[in-house]
Amino acid sequence: MNQTEKHRLKIGIPRALYFYKYGPLWTAFLDFLNCDVKISIPTTSVIVEDGTKDANSELCVPMKIYFGHVKALLSEYDLDYIFIPRYVSSHKEQFFCPKFLILPEAVKYGLKFDTPIITLEINVKKNSEHESAINFGKILGYNEETMIKAWNYANQKYEEFQDKALKGHYIELLDELDTDPKHRRKKKMIKQIIPEAIRGKFPVNILVLGHAYNVYETHINRDLISRLKAMDCNITTIENLPKSEFIEKITINEQYHQYWQSEDEILKTARYCLKDGRNKIDGIIFLISFACGPDSLIQEIVMRDMKKRKMPYLDLVLDEHSGESGLITRIESFTDMIRREKFQ
Numbered sequence: 001m002n003q004t005e006k007h008r009l010k011i012g013i014p015r016a017l018y019f020y021k022y023g024p025l026w027t028a029f030l031d032f033l034n035c036d037v038k039i040s041i042p043t044t045s046v047i048v049e050d051g052t053k054d055a056n057s058e059l060c061v062p063m064k065i066y067f068g069h070v071k072a073l074l075s076e077y078d079l080d081y082i083f084i085p086r087y088v089s090s091h092k093e094q095f096f097c098p099k100f101l102i103l104p105e106a107v108k109y110g111l112k113f114d115t116p117i118i119t120l121e122i123n124v125k126k127n128s129e130h131e132s133a134i135n136f137g138k139i140l141g142y143n144e145e146t147m148i149k150a151w152n153y154a155n156q157k158y159e160e161f162q163d164k165a166l167k168g169h170y171i172e173l174l175d176e177l178d179t180d181p182k183h184r185r186k187k188k189m190i191k192q193i194i195p196e197a198i199r200g201k202f203p204v205n206i207l208v209l210g211h212a213y214n215v216y217e218t219h220i221n222r223d224l225i226s227r228l229k230a231m232d233c234n235i236t237t238i239e240n241l242p243k244s245e246f247i248e249k250i251t252i253n254e255q256y257h258q259y260w261q262s263e264d265e266i267l268k269t270a271r272y273c274l275k276d277g278r279n280k281i282d283g284i285i286f287l288i289s290f291a292c293g294p295d296s297l298i299q300e301i302v303m304r305d306m307k308k309r310k311m312p313y314l315d316l317v318l319d320e321h322s323g324e325s326g327l328i329t330r331i332e333s334f335t336d337m338i339r340r341e342k343f344q
């Protein structure tokens with residue numbers, strides 16, 4: 001008996017880490033299987049505090065926030081399962097960050113709760129994504145045919161989402177996945193910095209680089225994108241670039257083969273700034289999580305490349321204590337400096 005013949009399974013998804021990247025895929029996949037999908041509320045200070053309390057202090061801030069979201073979900077809903085995927089590899093030559101490899105266990109042993117975890121494991125080094133979907137379906141009592149259909153449907157929906165995201169509004173599109181009106185993201189009033197008389201006359205084009213869970217995590221990055229927009233900046237992110245920018249391989253040098261998958265995307269986006277996008281981008285802001293191993297490896301490479309080609313570059317390290325005023329001062333002086341250079 002599968003779950004369409006029983007009650008609809010209530011499955012919770014934490015709104016953190018790769019939810020910001022694969023959320024549209026997961027929700028479409030679970031929707032196809034007739035699950036009742038529940039997403040945790042947008043990040044709050046309480047979520048960050050809760051996560052920080054229980055996570056190992058050496059973990060990066062996105063992991064701590066993830067712990068907080070798991071707790072938020074468990075306290076809001078009576079769930080049949082909590083969905084915690086394991087991303088190992090989706091390209092044969094690359095790996096995801098080790099934190100994604102151990103995510104289900106890190107949560108299970110770090111938080112201790114009774115709700116069962118359901119894991120979708122993506123590891124193309126071991127089996128295809130369709131096989132992963134089939135294995136997932138076995139837990140819920142679905143046959144292979146249904147799971148292949150569900151995976152294909154989810155991927156089609158994911159592509160549609162990515163096409164829409166090319167035009168911007170990524171976070172708004174992502175928020176639409178959660179239909180609970182109580183979870184509406186509260187709009188923060190951001191003060192317009194540029195006087196009305198000259199607004200729009202001296203725009204600056206900024207590429208905001210980094211993992212989607214840093215770039216679109218508005219609580220931890222203090223609404224960075226909205227603040228930049230209030231400073232008359234046009235914003236580009238990884239999610240706005242066409243897929244063609246991610247085809248050509250990144251070569252660093254003969255000794256260092258870049259095998260971190262997400263960092264590969266970041267490096268390819270940085271390369272876009274220096275090649276096809278050279279005349280479209282005036283400066284780069286790289287958002288990095290405190291205690292992130294993979295990002296600290298490529299940060300130096302990106303910084304040196306930008307310096308060599310004279311592309312204005314700023315890195316902002318995010319942690320649970322990041323203050324608002326320090327961040328605003330840094331982005332204001334960065335954009336002012338670019339604007340003076342561009343329009344003088």
Ligand code: SF4
Pocket residue numbers: 060061062063097098099100211289291292293294295
């Ligand atoms: S890539 Fe960095 S920020 Fe992301 S989970 Fe790994 S250590 Fe944390």
